[in-house]
Amino acid sequence: MNDAWVKVEDISFSYGDKKALQGVSFDIKKGDLFCVVGPNGGGKSTTFKILSTLLSPSTGFVEFWGERGDRSLRNIRSRLGVVFQSPALDKKLSVEENLFYHGRLYGLSGAPLREKTRALLERFNLADRAQEKVEKLSGGLKRRVEIAKSLLTDPHLLILDEPTTGLDPVARKEMWDYLNVLRKQTGLTIIFTTHLMDEAETSQRTLFLDQGRVLVSGTPSELRARLGGDVIARSEERRVGKECRSR
Numbered sequence: 001m002n003d004a005w006v007k008v009e010d011i012s013f014s015y016g017d018k019k020a021l022q023g024v025s026f027d028i029k030k031g032d033l034f035c036v037v038g039p040n041g042g043g044k045s046t047t048f049k050i051l052s053t054l055l056s057p058s059t060g061f062v063e064f065w066g067e068r069g070d071r072s073l074r075n076i077r078s079r080l081g082v083v084f085q086s087p088a089l090d091k092k093l094s095v096e097e098n099l100f101y102h103g104r105l106y107g108l109s110g111a112p113l114r115e116k117t118r119a120l121l122e123r124f125n126l127a128d129r130a131q132e133k134v135e136k137l138s139g140g141l142k143r144r145v146e147i148a149k150s151l152l153t154d155p156h157l158l159i160l161d162e163p164t165t166g167l168d169p170v171a172r173k174e175m176w177d178y179l180n181v182l183r184k185q186t187g188l189t190i191i192f193t194t195h196l197m198d199e200a201e202t203s204q205r206t207l208f209l210d211q212g213r214v215l216v217s218g219t220p221s222e223l224r225a226r227l228g229g230d231v232i233a234r235s236e237e238r239r240v241g242k243e244c245r246s247r
């Protein structure tokens, strides 16, 4: 039986001559918090862009809840919540306005939009910041606003590229608490990328990407058992070595 909510089948992608992904396959189960971990240049953001349908794989395919990404792009897109690594908020607008404008873009309006915005701001403990301009918020709060925004459309899948990069340890921990509570309370399926092995521990399943290939995948404890703690250090050493040689 294939119970994959999202199925990634043998995808490859190149930027010109540069091979960013080579034959990557994995399944995400409904309701899982799924982690893609790996060093810089491993292919995490490319995977993120393919999952969010911004890039099409040069070979292979992605299937979302049984629909092929290359066939019903519009349907699928409207069911994705996407959080980019760099902020995609309007800094000059308030928290609430950012959500209102995003909601309107997706066809929400009036009382339903106001009610949804209110509920999401409450869920992310942002209700008392609703009128504040986004530029005044800390990095951690901005991320929370982005996630709240991405959930306005009731996505089937939330995709986040390095959601904790640039956050201090307290904001990082808060982010994981929010994502875990969200998953447990709503059953939402979430995939995120990180370059930090310890963040993989918060997930149900992890895929380790190195130089565009899957090095290993499994539960966090399976990964630990198979890799030991030093795998990121080793692949990072290899990358730095390569950079030094090419100078």
Ligand code: ADP
Binding pocket: 015, 018, 019, 020, 038, 039, 040, 041, 042, 043, 044, 045, 046, 047
């Ligand atoms: P990660 O997010 O894990 O750091 P990326 O998916 O961004 O990895 O990058 C994978 C590989 O593709 C890297 O070698 C990177 O240099 C290369 N790459 C990424 N984006 C581009 C681009 N726009 N043009 C050329 N090469 C790129």
Ligand code: MG
Binding pocket: 044, 045, 046, 162
């Ligand atoms: Mg990246």
